Amino acid sequence: GIQVEQSPPDLILQEGANSTLRCNFSDSVNNLQWFHQNPWGQLINLFYIPSGTKQNGRLSATTVATERYSLLYISSSQTTDSGVYFCAVDSGGSNYKLTFGKGTLLTVNP
């Protein structure tokens, strides 16, 4: 099945700093989503982005499908951005599921 690798596994920032999280995948995808897992466990949708670029406030994401990677940018980070960020993909066909990376644990210090 499709493989998803996220980097870095851990990231520590000071409030106000910018960061880039990366997601590499091993096959073509028809669905790619970025999630933020809050301290209570819920996965919050950030972007649906199988290709192209999107922006939402301080967050933006770019997926280069031909090169099989996606980037999540966080600008002017805040302590509330802390948590685990997951990239999840589906390669289509009859999978009907998302395959998740292991996540990036982001800690933003005040």
Next chain:
Amino acid sequence: KAGVTQTPRYLIKTRGQQVTLSCSPISGHRSVSWYQQTPGQGLQFLFEYFSETQRNKGNFPGRFSGRQFSNSRSEMNVSTLELGDSALYLCASSFGSAGGSGNTIYFGEGSWLTVV
């Protein structure tokens, strides 16, 4: 509109018991899928249902089962609980096929299961 609702949120069970978890999808969503999250294995796919039909199942033993009702609500059941079943169980819904092109998947808050 209301998001994906999972009940119960927290539960403690004893080895050998069984447990049933419930999930109500976003109104109008027909696909419901379940995931298990543990520190060691990360997020793993359990199964996906669409219009009461299970279309895919992950690599889990037969003790894990599920179903979907005509109103799209879903339940999953784990029988003969083992310590290793302790995990966060997440339910997700989407309008069309889970994981399909154009279909954003939305997750509930999860059910924290502890097996003692």
